[in-house]
Amino acid sequence: MKQNTGIITALLCLISFSSVAKVDDLKQEVKISAASQEADIKNNQIIFNGPVEVVQGSVKINADKLRAFTKEGSNGRILVATGNPATYSQIMEDGRPANASAKEIRYELSKRTLILKGNATLEQDGSQVTGNQIQYNIEKQQLIAESTGSERVITIIQPENYQDESKPKTDSNKETQPETKPEIPVEPAVNAQEIE
Template identity: 60%
Template sequence: MSHNNRYSRAQAALLFSGLVCMLSIPAVAKQGDLKQELKISSVSQSADIKNNQIIFNGPVTIVQGTININADELRAFTPENSTSKRLIATGKPATFSQELDDGKIGTASANEITYDLATTTLTLSGNAKLNQAGSQVTGNRIKYNITAQELIAESTGKGQDRVITIIQPDNFQNESAPKQKLPEIPVNKQIKP
C-alpha cells in the first residue's frame, strides 16, 4: 500500500469519526428534557380553536428542561386528519439550544424551526446551521430524526449554494490531554549456561 493511499484512508477515517461525533448532537442530549413540562412565554397569543392552532407573538421563548427556543413567532397546531402535534418557530433567525450530557451546549438556528412531536423530527429551513463544540453543518435545510438518529442536510442546488460541514480539530483529539505512555515490553534475556 502506498504512503498516499494510507494517508487518504487515515483522513477518511478521521473525517468519518468527526462527522459521527458532530452529527450525534441529539443522541447525547439530556435524556429527561422531553419528559419535562413545556413553557411558552410570549408578548401575546391568539387561538383558532376550530383549526386546532395557537399563534404566539414575540419575542417568544420556549423552555423544556435544558431545551431553549427563541423566535419572533411560534405556531402550535395539529394538522388536519392527524394526531401529530407541530411547533413552528420563525425568526431572523429562530434559535435552538440544548445542554448535552457532557455539559456542552448544542445549538441550531434557521429562519424556520419545525418540531414534529409525534415523529421527533426537527427541521431547520432557510439559512440552517447546526453547531457543537465549534464544528458546524450549514445548508438551506437540515432535517434530523431524533429517534432514528438520521440527519439530512440539503442546499437549494442553485449557484454557489452548498451544504458545508466544518469540523474542528478538537473534535478529533484533545491535544492538551496528557500523552499516554505505552507500557514497557519486557526484553527476553538469554541466560548463559
C-alpha cells in the same frame, strides 16, 4: 430548481453531533412564553407573538413568532418558530450544548424532529453544518442537510484535539514553588486609655 442533497449521517461519528440528546428532555412538558397569543379554535392552532421562548427540559427555542398546531388525523403537536433568525439550543447527555438557527424551525414533538429552513445552521463544539435546509432527528441522532440551486451544504469539522487546544496551556517544565505571602508588619496595640 435542482436540489443537491448531502447525507451527513455517516459523518456523525467524526463530528461532535454524535453526542446523545437528553432523553428526559423529550418527556418534559413544553412551556411557551410570549408577548401575546391568539387562538384559532376552528383550525386547532395557537399563534404566539414575540418575543417567544419555548422550554422543554434543557431544550430552548427563541423566536419572533410561533405557531402551535396539530395535523388533522394526528395527535402530535407541531411548533413552527420563525425569526431573524429563530434559535434552538439543547444540553446533551454529556453536558455539551448543541445550537441551531434558521429563519424557520419546525419542531415535531411526537417525531422528535427538527426541520431548519433558510440559512440553517447546526453547531456543537465548534463543528458545524450549514445549508438551506437541515432535518435533524433528536432521538435517533440522524441528520440530513440540503441546499438549493448553486448553494452548497458546508460541513466544518474541528480536529480531534480541538477541545484540548482550547484549554489554557500550563508550562510543565516550570517547577511549582509554594506561594509565599509578604509579611505585613503588625503595629503594637494601642490602649484605649492612652488616646486622649
